[in-house]
Amino acid sequence: MKQLVTNNLSKLGPLIGLILIMTILGFMSENFFTVNNLLNLLRQISINALIAFGMTFVILTGGIDLSVGSILAFGSALTAGMLASGMDPLLAVFIGLLAGLAMGAFNGLIITKGKVAPFIATLATMTIFRGATLVYTDGRPITGLSDSFAFEMIGRGYVFGIPFPGILMIIIFFILFLLLRKTVFGRQVYAVGGNEEASILSGIKADRVKIWVYSLTGMLSVLAGIILTSRLNSAQPTAGTMYELDAIAAVVLGGTSLAGGRGRIVGTLIGALIIGVLDNGLNLLNVSSFYQQIVKGGVILLAVLLDRRSK
Amino acid sequence: MGNQPFVKMTAIEKAFAGNQVLKKVDFDVQPGEVHALMGENGAGKSTLIKVLTGIHQRDGGTIEVKGEEKTYSNPKEAEKDGIVVIHQELNIIPHLTVSENMFLGKEKTLGRTGILKKKEMYQETLDHLERLGVTSIHPNETAGDLSVGKQQMIEIARAISTNAEMIIMDEPTAALTDREIESLFKVIESLRKQNVSIVYISHRMEEIFQICDRITVLRDGEYIGTEQVKETDFESVVKMMVGRELGERFPARTSTVGDKVFEVKHLARDGWFEDVNFHVNQGEILGVAGLMGAGRTEIMEAIFGAVKKKQGEVLLDGEPLNIKHPRDAIQAGIGFITEDRKGEGLVLHLSIRENVALTNMKAISDNGWISSKREAELIDDLIGRLHVRTTGREQEVKSLSGGNQQKVVIAKWLGIKPRILILDEPTRGVDVGAKKEIYHIMNELTEQGVAIIMVSSELPEVLGVSDRIMVIHEGKVARILPREEATQEKIMQAATGGE
Numbered sequence: 001m002k003q004l005v006t007n008n009l010s011k012l013g014p015l016i017g018l019i020l021i022m023t024i025l026g027f028m029s030e031n032f033f034t035v036n037n038l039l040n041l042l043r044q045i046s047i048n049a050l051i052a053f054g055m056t057f058v059i060l061t062g063g064i065d066l067s068v069g070s071i072l073a074f075g076s077a078l079t080a081g082m083l084a085s086g087m088d089p090l091l092a093v094f095i096g097l098l099a100g101l102a103m104g105a106f107n108g109l110i111i112t113k114g115k116v117a118p119f120i121a122t123l124a125t126m127t128i129f130r131g132a133t134l135v136y137t138d139g140r141p142i143t144g145l146s147d148s149f150a151f152e153m154i155g156r157g158y159v160f161g162i163p164f165p166g167i168l169m170i171i172i173f174f175i176l177f178l179l180l181r182k183t184v185f186g187r188q189v190y191a192v193g194g195n196e197e198a199s200i201l202s203g204i205k206a207d208r209v210k211i212w213v214y215s216l217t218g219m220l221s222v223l224a225g226i227i228l229t230s231r232l233n234s235a236q237p238t239a240g241t242m243y244e245l246d247a248i249a250a251v252v253l254g255g256t257s258l259a260g261g262r263g264r265i266v267g268t269l270i271g272a273l274i275i276g277v278l279d280n281g282l283n284l285l286n287v288s289s290f291y292q293q294i295v296k297g298g299v300i301l302l303a304v305l306l307d308r309r310s311k
Numbered sequence: 312m313g314n315q316p317f318v319k320m321t322a323i324e325k326a327f328a329g330n331q332v333l334k335k336v337d338f339d340v341q342p343g344e345v346h347a348l349m350g351e352n353g354a355g356k357s358t359l360i361k362v363l364t365g366i367h368q369r370d371g372g373t374i375e376v377k378g379e380e381k382t383y384s385n386p387k388e389a390e391k392d393g394i395v396v397i398h399q400e401l402n403i404i405p406h407l408t409v410s411e412n413m414f415l416g417k418e419k420t421l422g423r424t425g426i427l428k429k430k431e432m433y434q435e436t437l438d439h440l441e442r443l444g445v446t447s448i449h450p451n452e453t454a455g456d457l458s459v460g461k462q463q464m465i466e467i468a469r470a471i472s473t474n475a476e477m478i479i480m481d482e483p484t485a486a487l488t489d490r491e492i493e494s495l496f497k498v499i500e501s502l503r504k505q506n507v508s509i510v511y512i513s514h515r516m517e518e519i520f521q522i523c524d525r526i527t528v529l530r531d532g533e534y535i536g537t538e539q540v541k542e543t544d545f546e547s548v549v550k551m552m553v554g555r556e557l558g559e560r561f562p563a564r565t566s567t568v569g570d571k572v573f574e575v576k577h578l579a580r581d582g583w584f585e586d587v588n589f590h591v592n593q594g595e596i597l598g599v600a601g602l603m604g605a606g607r608t609e610i611m612e613a614i615f616g617a618v619k620k621k622q623g624e625v626l627l628d629g630e631p632l633n634i635k636h637p638r639d640a641i642q643a644g645i646g647f648i649t650e651d652r653k654g655e656g657l658v659l660h661l662s663i664r665e666n667v668a669l670t671n672m673k674a675i676s677d678n679g680w681i682s683s684k685r686e687a688e689l690i691d692d693l694i695g696r697l698h699v700r701t702t703g704r705e706q707e708v709k710s711l712s713g714g715n716q717q718k719v720v721i722a723k724w725l726g727i728k729p730r731i732l733i734l735d736e737p738t739r740g741v742d743v744g745a746k747k748e749i750y751h752i753m754n755e756l757t758e759q760g761v762a763i764i765m766v767s768s769e770l771p772e773v774l775g776v777s778d779r780i781m782v783i784h785e786g787k788v789a790r791i792l793p794r795e796e797a798t799q800e801k802i803m804q805a806a807t808g809g810e
């Protein structure tokens with residue numbers, strides 16, 4: 001019985017943490033629990049959440065992807081470049097997403113066929129993709145994109161007063177949730193991360209699963225980048241720097257094990273919310289950004305330590 | 312005996328999540344005795360040991376060590392009182408040397424400088440190994456290069472280096488060769504003479520009667536009784552364990568053997584095996600015997616596509632199969648139950664349902680979507696057919712006992728309705744009752760026409776269940792014998808390279 005309770009407690013841990021932080025911030029700032037601010041929050045977290053969703057898959061297979069920020073930058077620049085040259089916005093977005101898929105697949109191939117550790121492989125491609133972005137943009141932002149309604153909508157639009165990126169993020173969350181829970185592919189992700197040897201002997205093409213997982217992450221990173229580009233109406237060659245850290249933090253805060261095989265995407269959504277709420281709340285409280293970093297890091301440490309305790 | 316027991320456990324109780332695993336169990340060990348702890352899979356043997364050494368905390372009962380009441384909160388504390396456990400999963404760090412492993416965590420250093428006194432540790436390692444009568448292990452060898460048996464010797468040496476007064480061995484012989492088992496028994500004998508107590512957990516009855524003084528039997532977490540080995544016999548111990556007469560150890564073969572369905576031609580892999588040729592008929596059980604390390608597992612892995620073969624053909628119904636990945640083999644109707652169920656058979660922290668589903672995705676999904684209903688039905692059917700003892704399909708396989716884990720692995724492969732089923736050491740670590748159930752399942756499958764290849768290191772088993780027996784010696788087929796002609800002697804002779 002006791003075990004049952006602690007078991008569920010550790011699953012609910014992230015949610016309890018989120019509620020706790022939100023309550024504290026609510027007391028400290030009267031602006032926190034306003035409709036406006038909460039909708040704002042949804043918009044703010046959508047970028048990190050999308051990347052973190054992909055990262056969840058990667059980490060579930062026992063890997064890691066440090067190149068998400070650079071993939072985001074390259075995909076954004078590519079899309080922005082095509083837009084600036086007058087291409088149809090939807091086509092440009094589509095090609096951008098495909099580029100993300102390809103960059104992710106490249107990661108996956110190096111890791112599986114080249115047998116390079118994910119940390120090293122994506123550390124290298126992080127630099128390569130960033131370099132490619134700088135080459136492509138000449139190190140300058142790309143501006144004067146498009147005044148197409150559709151493209152503006154992606155990052156700046158509202159539907160019934162709800163920010164469009166938030167809606168997009170939630171739709172994708174549900175799709176990925178079902179993918180993990182209800183499909184053969186989702187099962188294979190857990191199996192490969194839990195015991196690669198056993199899953200291969202069960203007939204699972206583990207390499208293929210991994211390549212798909214990195215491809216998915218690449219594509220989601222570019223999607224996040226396109227939201228960013230639309231919001232700023234420009235693409236920065238340095239966009240997405242250090243984004244991998246917030247994404248990994250969201251996954252870990254959500255209770256997914258870095259060893260692979262264990263974790264839930266709901267947790268990641270909550271993790272992204274925790275990070276977003278901290279950023280947002282501390283801003284409202286006018287805490288200097290230097291202190292914000294200390295607080296954020298402290299919360300991550302605390303969460304992981306508490307998680308250890310409950311196990 | 313009659314003197315003060317070294318360890319006395321009384322009325323021990325333990326439950327996991329409402330599941331009562333130990334019900335008022337008594338257990339006592341005298342100094343210098345070898346005491347067998349027996350019972351079916353899931354009877355609670357390992358749990359009792361874990362309660363003693365503080366891995367789990369008991370819910371009730373008392374533990375006395377040398378007459379003093381004790382409660383350990385972890386195995387380190389138990390070790391201080393001279394109680395050491397050698398778990399089935401060895402705790403050897405493969406890339407360290409023998410002597411580094413021996414002194415892991417208690418290295419000898421020059422004062423507090425952290426500078427290692429290598430010579431001294433080398434000498435002490437040598438001394439401890441000598442005390443065990445082991446001369447074939449060199450302290451500077453890399454531990455990972457040694458056979459499992461020798462690695463186990465290191466663990467035992469490490470145990471006695473802490474001046475252990477009681478060593479608990481949880482299924483120590485499951486992965487040992489006959490010769491290694493022999494030397495383990497010699498070691499146990501010499502430890503007994505030094506007044507060290509041994510608690511011996513094993514499912515191999517022959518061993519128990521060979522080396523133990525007393526036997527304590529648990530069934531379903533209940534204490535059934537303790538007997539002197541000299542005053543009991545095989546049948547009564549089995550009866551205590553299962554609660555009823557078990558009858559014949561090996562059920563009679565009932566299927567009729569049909570035509571050749573599966574054939575392997577000129578299979579080879581450099582350094583592992585060469586020119587392997589054999590076939591299996593419909594409804595037949597082909598037993599594969601040989602010494603540990605003869606290449607039996609590797610041959611099976613190559614057939615299944617788990618490792619690359621250099622050359623050779625695998626034919627089903629006379630048609631060559633192109634197997635490059637286990638998936639190809641599965642699609643052709645070949646199932647493979649591996650010998651290492653924890654490393655290769657199961658994803659330990661997933662549920663029974665998720666594990667069994669892994670090989671059966673085709674049956675339970677449409678276009679990649681899993682039907683939860685069909686999944687549940689399939690799994691419930693399989694765990695029912697195999698009598699898996701569990702709280703339900705959602706139980707993590709990690710928390711199942713060894714024998715029930717093995718049944719889950721079998722369930723994985725029954726689901727695909729294989730035409731050829733390869734079983735590598737299918738009854739390792741499995742209790743007598745469950746062994747018989749597994750033989751029954753094999754019988755049933757062959758009645759449906761399935762051809763079975765069974766690799767086993769237990770000769771009585773090979774002789775008891777096979778229709779034909781293939782003996783492998785150093786990567787080559789040494790001999791193939793029909794069951795009527797096979798004897799233990801003939802097989803051993805072929806397995807060791809004799810004519």
Ligand SMILES: Nc1ncnc2c1ncn2[C@@H]1O[C@H](COP(=O)(O)OP(=O)(O)OP(=O)(O)O)[C@@H](O)[C@H]1O
Pocket residue numbers: 327328330332350351352353354355356357358359710711712713714715740742
């Ligand atoms: N950590 C745990 N959580 C829940 N149940 C457990 C746990 N450990 C063991 N059990 C359950 O306790 C029972 C006894 O298990 P135990 O491992 O002691 O059996 P055993 O006698 O050692 O069997 P085997 O011969 O197969 O090793 C089993 O039903 C098992 O499922």
Ligand SMILES: [Mg+2]
Pocket residue numbers: 356357358481712713
């Ligand atoms: Mg056990």
